[in-house]
Amino acid sequence: MTTPPPTSAPAPAVDQTLPERLAAQLRQRIASGELLPGQRLPEQALSESMGVSRNTLREAFRVLTRDGLIKHAPNRGVFVAIPSIASIIDIYRVRRLIECQALAQAYPRHPAKKRMRAAVETALRLRDGSDWSGVGTANMQFHMAVVELADSERLNGMFAPVLAELRLAFGMLQDAEFLHAPYVDMNVKILDLTEAGRYAEAAAALNDYLVHSERIVLAVYARRAAEPGPAT
Incomplete structure (x- = not known):
């Protein structure tokens, strides 16, 4: 029996409640x-800017x-929230388990590859303009x-x-160029391997990427967290 091709994009959660939709927006x-x-x-x-009641916002x-x-x-x-170092370690553990497996077992003609390509092209363009947040x-x-x-x-x-939650950790590091610049080319490499159908190599490259990224984030985050700041 032939496995049917995947859908072109994740189906929207049409059964979401209003608080769930607000939570997704936030x-x-x-x-x-x-x-x-x-x-x-x-x-x-x-609540005023989002056009909802405060009770609905509280549910979100x-x-x-x-x-x-x-x-x-x-x-x-x-x-x-401000993520803890323990949270960051757990985030990267989850990422390695999910992302690497998804890449290793990718459907050859999955439309998500086009979204990977679009994201890489956007990152390259924004890098040229030094828009590191972008x-x-x-x-x-x-x-x-x-x-x-x-x-x-x-x-x-x-x-x-x-x-x-990972983006929150990134937000604590301040130097967005230092944080994001090395990984643009790494994403290009992962994409090229994926588009060539070399999924095991792509997954291995992604695992190396995540290990390297975790070390950098933890090192910088630990230094940042250790800096004296105003009492709260």
Whole structure:
């Protein structure tokens, strides 16, 4: 029996509730770097800008709290979370398990390859313009497309908060060029191997990429976290 080709894109979650849709919008703003770690999320202003009630927004906050993306501080309000070093280690463990396996077992004509190509081309263009925040967003899109190779809506839904939490860790590092510049060419290499059908090599290159990235992020993050700052 021939395995049917995967769908052209992850199907939208049409059965999402309004709070879940709001949570998805806020999660995307975190993943794009628009909302930064430690940033306060004022309920009234945010509910007005999103056109929803504060009760509905609070339900969305509960979803994001479950994802580890926001924190409630008693008597202070709601803040975008600041990931711990333990969280970063766990994020990379999850990434290696999911991304490398998805790439190693990719369907040869999966349409997610086109999204990988589009993300790489966007990153190259933005790198030429020194838009390093944009490069970071394109990098997130590339790795989301890698996961989409598994053709699983459940994995896609689970992985989106993982990438959003990773973007929060990136937001703590400040030097976006140092963080993102080396990985543009690595993504090009992974894409070239994938498009050539050399999936095992692509997965191995991705694993090396993730090991290297984790070491860099942890080293810089540890130094950053150790710096003295204002009392909170």
